[in-house]
Amino acid sequence: MWVCGMSEARELRGKEIATASNQIERVDRRNYLVKSQSGRGFYTVHSENASGWQCSCPDHMYREVKCKHIWAVEFSLRLRQAVQPQVTVIEPIDVHACLYCQSPQIARDGIRHNNHGNIQKFRCKACGRYFTINLGFERMKHSPQGITAAMQLYFSGESLRNTAKSLRLIGVEVSHKTIYCWIKKYVALMEKYLSQIKPQVSDTWRADEMFLKIKGNPKYLYALLDDETRYWIAKEVAGDKFSREAPEYASQLFRQGKEVAGKKPLTLITDGLHAYELAYRREFYAHEKPVTKHVEHVTWRGEKGNEKMESFNGNTVRSREKTMRSLKREDTPILTGMQIFHNHVRPHMALHGKTPAEACGIEVKGENKWLTLIQNASRSESSNHQ
Numbered sequence: 001m002w003v004c005g006m007s008e009a010r011e012l013r014g015k016e017i018a019t020a021s022n023q024i025e026r027v028d029r030r031n032y033l034v035k036s037q038s039g040r041g042f043y044t045v046h047s048e049n050a051s052g053w054q055c056s057c058p059d060h061m062y063r064e065v066k067c068k069h070i071w072a073v074e075f076s077l078r079l080r081q082a083v084q085p086q087v088t089v090i091e092p093i094d095v096h097a098c099l100y101c102q103s104p105q106i107a108r109d110g111i112r113h114n115n116h117g118n119i120q121k122f123r124c125k126a127c128g129r130y131f132t133i134n135l136g137f138e139r140m141k142h143s144p145q146g147i148t149a150a151m152q153l154y155f156s157g158e159s160l161r162n163t164a165k166s167l168r169l170i171g172v173e174v175s176h177k178t179i180y181c182w183i184k185k186y187v188a189l190m191e192k193y194l195s196q197i198k199p200q201v202s203d204t205w206r207a208d209e210m211f212l213k214i215k216g217n218p219k220y221l222y223a224l225l226d227d228e229t230r231y232w233i234a235k236e237v238a239g240d241k242f243s244r245e246a247p248e249y250a251s252q253l254f255r256q257g258k259e260v261a262g263k264k265p266l267t268l269i270t271d272g273l274h275a276y277e278l279a280y281r282r283e284f285y286a287h288e289k290p291v292t293k294h295v296e297h298v299t300w301r302g303e304k305g306n307e308k309m310e311s312f313n314g315n316t317v318r319s320r321e322k323t324m325r326s327l328k329r330e331d332t333p334i335l336t337g338m339q340i341f342h343n344h345v346r347p348h349m350a351l352h353g354k355t356p357a358e359a360c361g362i363e364v365k366g367e368n369k370w371l372t373l374i375q376n377a378s379r380s381e382s383s384n385h386q
């Protein structure tokens with residue numbers, strides 16, 4: 001009983017040391033210095049292999065017990081693991097290696113024909129799987145560069161017609177209707193792929209609605225954003241923001257947010273729109289902890305504190321109003337494309353050139369992020385079918 005009590009006391013002290021500041025210094029993966037709790041110097045906590053820790057304190061050396069210093073190192077390692085965000089890196093795909101196992105041992109294996117010409121098929125000598133090199137663009141008449149340039153131009157704010165005109169300058173002859181088809185096809189592909197990767201958003205979210213014209217009709221785009229990283233978590237398109245259906249749309253927005261982030265926020269910031277209050281009570285309010293706080297910024301449009309939302313409004317959506325007239329009611333690929341552009345492609349000044357997704361632990365590598373995303377989405381799609 002007494003021994004048990006002593007070891008519990010060591011564990012408890014270890015926890016206190018681990019959570020206090022400046023008590024543990026990391027030398028390297030196997031060596032830590034833990035401050036002597038009597039105030040003189042450090043003890044060294046060392047691990048020869050994965051089997052366990054040795055401490056230089058008398059408690060460990062002579063009594064051969066698991067001392068509070070070892071407990072402290074173990075706790076601090078566990079704490080670090082818990083706060084260290086998991087990073088998902090999406091790499092460009094090397095088109096000269098096997099798509100599946102990255103082996104460079106590949107061989108030509110016949111030609112596949114389609115309307116737009118011939119596609120070289122390859123077989124991997126290492127894993128035996130078949131693939132084509134033009135991943136994601138196999139049946140396309142135009143090059144990956146032309147197609148991704150179109151997406152970049154369009155989502156940076158050009159109209160479909162202007163995008164087509166600009167492409168003509170680089171020798172890509174294409175109609176604005178074809179560009180629209182590319183966007184639809186690739187946005188759907190990327191959306192499916194990206195929905196499997198969870199962004200690590202903060203605990204403070206903001207909701208706002210933006211005025212849009214879709215086919216000349218006034219609409220509202222409801223958006224839910226992470227306040228820290230500006231990650232655009234969820235969206236919903238609705239008619240009138242004061243209509244009887246408005247709380248329903250706001251609730252859908254919040255439900256979608258919970259699904260995407262895998263959690264509820266601790267703080268929700270909205271303007272004074274009544275629909276948000278009702279939706280908050282439905283989706284976020286709880287009796288037991290953690291309780292989500294709802295902060296309403298009633299006068300927020302003229303306010304300074306709303307710069308984040310304003311810049312989202314201005315850069316991402318408002319400048320698009322002109323080019324949105326061709327949108328149909330159910331036409332979400334464009335809005336989803338804007339969301340992908342905002343989260344994964346466009347670097348943000350306020351994030352020191354990072355994208356919101358990078359700030360949430362999703363790093364899309366390569367000069368051409370559209371290309372990286374499309375390649376990875378196609379590979380994931382084709383391995384699902386194998």
Ligand SMILES: [Zn+2]
Nearest residue numbers: 055057067069
């Ligand atoms: Zn010790």
Ligand SMILES: [Zn+2]
Nearest residue numbers: 098101124127
């Ligand atoms: Zn292979």
